Amino acid sequence: MNIDDRIERRLGYDAGAGVLVDLDAVSPVSHLESPVGRGPAFERLLDAFSPAFSGSLPPSVYVHGPKGSGKSAVVSALFDRLAAHSGPRRAIQTSTRAVEPTLPGFVYVDARRASTRFRLFHETLTEVGDDPVPEHGIGTDELAAALRAAVRTGPDIVVAVDHTNEPETAAAATVVEWLTDVSGHIVPVCLGRDPPEAIEWDADASVAFEPYRRHVLVELLTSRCSTGLGRDALSHDQIRELAEWADGDAHDALAAITGAAINAERAGASTVRPADLDAGIDAVPKPCVALGRVLALSESRRRLLYELVSLPEAARESVSAATETIASRPAVDLSASTVRRVLYELADAGLLDRVTVARSDGKGRPPSRLVPKFPTLVFRELFDRPAWSA
DSSP, X not given: OOHHHHHHHHTTTTTTOOSBSOHHHHOTTOOOSSOTTOHHHHHHHHHHTGGGGGXXXXXXXXXXXXXXXXXXXHHHHHXXXXXXXXXXXXXXXXXTSOOOOOOOEEEEEXXXXXXXXXXXXXXXXXXXXXXXXXXXXXXXXXXXXXXXXXXXXXXXXXXXXXXXXXXXXXXXXXXXXXXXXXXXXXXXXXXESSOGGGSSOOOSEEEEOOOOXXXXXXXXXXXXXXXXXXXXXXXXXXXXXXXXXXXXXXHHHHHHHXXXXXXXXXXXXXXXXXXXXXXXXXXXXXXXXXXXXXXXXXXXXXXXXXXXXXXXXGXXXXXXXXXXXXXXXXXXXXOHHHHHHHHHXXXXXXXXXXXXXXXXXXXXXXXXXXXXXXXXXXXXXXXXXXXXXX
């Protein structure tokens, strides 16, 4: 929040704006340009990339830590700022003429949206090239050749690939192989939750992220709420309660806050009431799947999940009942058998839980029901917005 925003709040310009003023400001899938409470992490990353500031190629780096510890927020913000300081490769100068070293290009790619070799090259080339990269009519080898040429004629590049080693994304070792096969002037940086010893890649350096300490998480949530929620919509005691419940996970804390604000808005309340806070927390399962994984799915799969979480409890008593109801919805152009298959695939990917329901008569095989493992209130709100549902 900048100074003008703070003054306008004091003048009452945001009066009557409601509880949820700016969804993006409190959404667990949005990141700030300057993340709060992660100064030491920025310094550790800058230390790892320090050779780049003297004109040398930096080492490969593996950034690891649990969900909600700020890896994506910090690395994406840092790479965005470093990219602003990058420039075209200068011609070699004589030893008698000093020249400022050129930073390599810094590119951030989300593996959830670049899970194949084609998509990875396409996303990277889009960031480093001057011309638009076609989506169709071009092969993976052509993209590799174009990326190789871009590196040969421009600066070296450091490519950070986020969310590696997830069920829907490529492993860090695979990503590194794809990038280094293109050019020795591409430095891979991979982000993941697994510790270094658990992956099949030995990076030159590693940077660990720990869960947020409670007081730091309170500071982060206070900062996000000051922009995203109406003035005094959420009390400091409520923020402290959420920080304690979230146990260092900023994703879950923000999902609960956003869900609570949505619940309050729908009820026409002017503040987040205790019941709203409970609803927000209840809509964030523990353990919780990152909402970014869900939003990275294809539109058809997001639609099925949206229809599932929109069903009343009675219609979700069994997989059969849920699939029949979903298949009958006008927005779903799939047979019940296809809906069932896809829902089971989403369960196998860890996005849904298959929970056995005890039969009241104790006879026959007990049915199972599908329980979402992601923040449902926030997901429904984001899906209803054209940017996500399209």
